[in-house]
Amino acid sequence: MEEISSAPIIGVVADRGLHGGQPSQTVMEKYLEAVSLAGGVPLILPQGLADSPAALASAMAVLDGILLPGSASNIEPYHYASGEADQDTQPEAHADPGRDRLAFALIDLALASAMPLFGICRGMQELVVRTGGALHRRLFELSGFQEHREDEGKALEVRYAPAHDVELIPGGLCSELFPETRRFWVNSLHGQGVARLGEGVRIECRACDGLVEAISVASHPFALGVQWHPEWNSRDYELSRRLFDTFIQHARAYRDAYLERRSTPR
Template structure:
């Protein structure tokens, strides 16, 4: 009997008192287990990154998660962030080259929130460091004083590109999503196609033109109770199917 395929997840790094931790939010793991039916494996974000080839030898797909940190601005040619902004240089050092390696190898990948931003930056795109400060844009951040169910509840609609990858997965041209992010795509990287937008024109989903396998990234958080949301479950199921096909191949 074939074992379940493996999906690699690069960890965030955090400091807990004097101790450094590598960690991944439980919601991503639960969505992979319950909706994609795969085995998640956590990859530490080491200062000397584990080689992409070693990760791809181990895993049949890669999930690039959201996170509380922002990508360091020098990666997309912007000035340094103000002092005190939460960044995770170790994650950047690991994920940005891994994105390119996954695409080149033809492995399935799913990006969520920060993961979409990593995909865009790794291929040469730029970000709005604070999209809520841009005239005409919504404030896409959550109210941290709200209960978590409210923070991750439906916040705005997305309009899906007809006939695109996301449209083929969810079978809908418009649906509601949550919104829990401060950064967003500014200049779309060459080779990416917009799959969905928010009412304020913020890019909400992209796919990779040259990808030979599943390569989708979304700006919202479909992992949040994915098994209770039709569109989210379909996204993770499609990713899981691609990972299983890669394992069989």
Template sequence: MTIKNKYKPIIGLPTCIKNIDDQRFHVVGEKYLISIIKAMGGIPIIFPSIANLTDQQRILNSIDGILFTGSLSNVHPANYNKTLDSKSLLTDPDRDSTTLPLIRSAISCGKPILCICRGMQELNVAFGGTLFQYLPNIPGRMDHDVDRSLPVSIQYTARHSISLKPDSLLSSLYKQKGEPMVNSLHSQGVDKLGDGLITEAIASDGQIEAIKYKNSERFALGVQWHPEWQVRNNPFYLSIFHSFLNSIQP
């Protein structure tokens, strides 16, 4: 994809909460920051997941777009009227209370958003969708996660193909032959699709792999895989970031 926009956008990223030595830290994976810099020529700005102490409208006014990142944590099922299936499920309520209303506000005001892994699940839940809490327990679904003891470079290798919906945004970006191969590092997935969302891609087991907000005036895409990983080495992944960039108006 040709980069039409030479503007260096400011891209906001919400943090995850991580407890280190009995203290709470706000963190963002470096690979997301690097992808914004290398794939978009952008400037990443991290903002804290403290919804009750931050002015989200001021945040939106000060940035050009938002990247909702993946995370080891999961959206708490209380946000889609379910209970925890497992007490061992890692959640991050502070991130939930920040990102879910922020996604709705961003789309309402036409701010471009790219939602990756947990971010895609947040996009779905923000509009009333639900999630499968553990895909291996769902009949017919394959295990979409990976052995986390493996080297990181192995964890992020392509694991399965996806089928792109005809006339979708992603199908317009994919220029290679055959079906795209993507990495897969998630144990949860979209169940009921949220209001206003449409499916962009599915895996061979029928699991939704990408979604888009249908009526958004700007870019509002969620992908379940991790296109940020070594983004410049994968033309399809890179085209997603370029499309995100081209949707931003300085």
């Protein structure tokens, strides 16, 4: 791990819920640890930033990258139209509207500034929706797809174990990261999935049933989303380690370029 003084600062979006009966905003420790172990300094971003442009601008001024973590909540469906009319009219039972607002605002800013962005599970879905795509709200009710949800009755080690393989699509970020292979195994803990992608979004990986498992924004140096959970024991798996290390490397390069611009006389 780098010394804190030289490590890039990574903003991590918080989820909202109840803790001891009181409204709280939290980030699961595994995401913070994965960033720290890769050499970054995680900074939790409260959802209220989305309601204050000045505060959000101040936060962006100190950040070198953004992590959109997974969550038990789902994006409210009015943000997209999947084409599954029977599903689109039903309210989201596990919504977190404050997270939707902050994540979408951060995506806009990251894409405009070329700041590195890494989305995991819900975070990937946020990137899909904000760039003009749509989701299958209940993937498990559609024919042709395997079961992508975990068994919540199992131990965590079982739930986060590799569940299926994915195929790399040539020409993307992931194929550059993993040139030695075309397929690898990932865990699977999601009930929603990509129905449609927006313009300029590139498919990085697909599951054997055809479901999109990773995406990137083609015009951006590092705006990557993965449907699986590489943060789980991230240093124990080469795939996960390489993803987080590359994310932090891009964040470091972003910070260095920013510092160079500030120090260059005009």
